[in-house]
Amino acid sequence: MISESGQKTAVILLSGGMDSATVLAIARQQGYQCHALSFRYGQRHQIELSAAQHIAQQFAVKQHQVIDLDLSQLGGSALTDDTIAIPRQETSGIPVTYVPARNTVFLSIALAWAEALNAMDIFIGVNAVDYSGYPDCRPEFIQAFEKTANLATRAGVESRPFSIHTPLIEMSKAEIIQTGIKLGVDFAQTITCYDADAAGLACGYCDACRLRIQGFREAGIADNTRYR
Amino acid sequence: MISESGQKTAVILLSGGMDSATVLAIARQQGYQCHALSFRYGQRHQIELSAAQHIAQQFAVKQHQVIDLDLSQLGGSALTDDTIAIPRQETSGIPVTYVPARNTVFLSIALAWAEALNAMDIFIGVNAVDYSGYPDCRPEFIQAFEKTANLATRAGVESRPFSIHTPLIEMSKAEIIQTGIKLGVDFAQTITCYDADAAGLACGYCDACRLRIQGFREAGIADNTRYR
Numbered sequence: 001m002i003s004e005s006g007q008k009t010a011v012i013l014l015s016g017g018m019d020s021a022t023v024l025a026i027a028r029q030q031g032y033q034c035h036a037l038s039f040r041y042g043q044r045h046q047i048e049l050s051a052a053q054h055i056a057q058q059f060a061v062k063q064h065q066v067i068d069l070d071l072s073q074l075g076g077s078a079l080t081d082d083t084i085a086i087p088r089q090e091t092s093g094i095p096v097t098y099v100p101a102r103n104t105v106f107l108s109i110a111l112a113w114a115e116a117l118n119a120m121d122i123f124i125g126v127n128a129v130d131y132s133g134y135p136d137c138r139p140e141f142i143q144a145f146e147k148t149a150n151l152a153t154r155a156g157v158e159s160r161p162f163s164i165h166t167p168l169i170e171m172s173k174a175e176i177i178q179t180g181i182k183l184g185v186d187f188a189q190t191i192t193c194y195d196a197d198a199a200g201l202a203c204g205y206c207d208a209c210r211l212r213i214q215g216f217r218e219a220g221i222a223d224n225t226r227y228r
Numbered sequence: 229m230i231s232e233s234g235q236k237t238a239v240i241l242l243s244g245g246m247d248s249a250t251v252l253a254i255a256r257q258q259g260y261q262c263h264a265l266s267f268r269y270g271q272r273h274q275i276e277l278s279a280a281q282h283i284a285q286q287f288a289v290k291q292h293q294v295i296d297l298d299l300s301q302l303g304g305s306a307l308t309d310d311t312i313a314i315p316r317q318e319t320s321g322i323p324v325t326y327v328p329a330r331n332t333v334f335l336s337i338a339l340a341w342a343e344a345l346n347a348m349d350i351f352i353g354v355n356a357v358d359y360s361g362y363p364d365c366r367p368e369f370i371q372a373f374e375k376t377a378n379l380a381t382r383a384g385v386e387s388r389p390f391s392i393h394t395p396l397i398e399m400s401k402a403e404i405i406q407t408g409i410k411l412g413v414d415f416a417q418t419i420t421c422y423d424a425d426a427a428g429l430a431c432g433y434c435d436a437c438r439l440r441i442q443g444f445r446e447a448g449i450a451d452n453t454r455y456r
Contacts, residue, residue, distance in 0.1 A: 076345075141380050147375075147376075152369050153332075
């Protein structure tokens with residue numbers, strides 16, 4: 001859809017972390033009118049939603065929706081189950097912080113909103129380089145979802161295809177940080193930590209923190225993350 | 229997963245309508261231990277959830293979860309927006325009762341639960357013959373979703389594929405009714421109508437009612453639906 005202001009419209013998955021903040025900045029730079037979508041899904045680091053709200057305001061999104069969907073009801077992840085500890089060291093294989101099918105669920109709801117808005121563009125901050133072994137961050141998953149989206153909706157009938165944009169998919173964390181800085185992302189506002197406390201202070205030890213710390217180091221940029 | 233009782237485990241999408249009730253009966257007959265999944269998604273015919281509860285009990289499901297997910301926040305359908313009237317006559321193209329990406333959203337959440345349960349089988353009552361022009365009831369959509377599911381999850385890494393079962397996909401409504409009757413489905417308990425009232429009484433005029441009435445007629449079976 002082209003909005004009244006002549007801009008293309010997009011739905012942006014916005015968690016409040018550094019990756020999705022950078023994706024929103026990229027979509028704005030590309031001229032999209034942005035509709036940001038966040039989830040209160042039973043995550044232990046729900047404080048990320050206040051980060052998402054700040055970032056959405058800073059980048060002047062048209063609308064920011066927070067959807068309530070309690071994935072903790074379904075179980076299966078340390079991110080939604082307080083009885084499973086967040087690992088503080090690197091683990092092999094798919095980590096316990098993997099939330100079953102989370103990106104499929106989030107993309108599906110983004111698709112529902114995009115279709116209702118008549119927007120054909122969806123942005124998600126998945127990353128295949130510095131990712132933590134999550135299967136739903138891989139390019140082949142995104143391609144399969146895009147194909148599904150175009151069969152699932154009016155698009156399949158009307159031949160106006162959806163695009164799933166993954167501008168970070170081939171970037172290192174350092175490149176994401178450099179890109180975000182250029183586009184005005186205030187990374188101090190973003191919350192990456194899986195175990196962030198109620199004040200938004202990061203643990204500094206979980207997978208997400210370790211990748212973030214390493215990213216700032218490699219980018220040669222001072223890390224202004226607030227650790228506890 | 230094989231349960232303690234030696235049964236295979238499946239997740240069944242259960243709306244409370246005649247199709248999903250028949251699907252649950254089929255899955256039970258095939259020997260699955262069934263986990264039924266319903267959604268309070270802002271549908272105007274929310275009374276269907278009490279039908280789902282009855283059916284789940286009748287077929288002795290292991291667990292019945294009702295997920296709250298307000299799709300009316302996202303707009304775009306007469307089923308979730310009281311200001312758009314439910315058509316009482318046949319319309320051409322994709323009808324206003326289509327809910328954007330609904331089956332993709334429901335299947336994604338079923339996938340999340342299946343993965344958490346270690347169940348590789350998901351059942352959904354889509355139907356490509358007597359369907360109402362919904363793109364997300366087509367076989368090609370189901371195939372694409374199944375492929376996506378297997379890239380999205382541990383399954384893709386561990387080579388234990390998910391199957392999306394659609395036992396009704398090639399059946400007429402009359403065949404669905406005949407199958408359900410044979411397997412003990414009490415269709416008087418099911419709610420099909422898009423505009424069912426709080427007592428569960430059907431309108432008799434909407435798309436869903438028309439297909440149901442025609443199905444009973446073609447099956448040569450007395451229609452015990454409660455109309456208002």
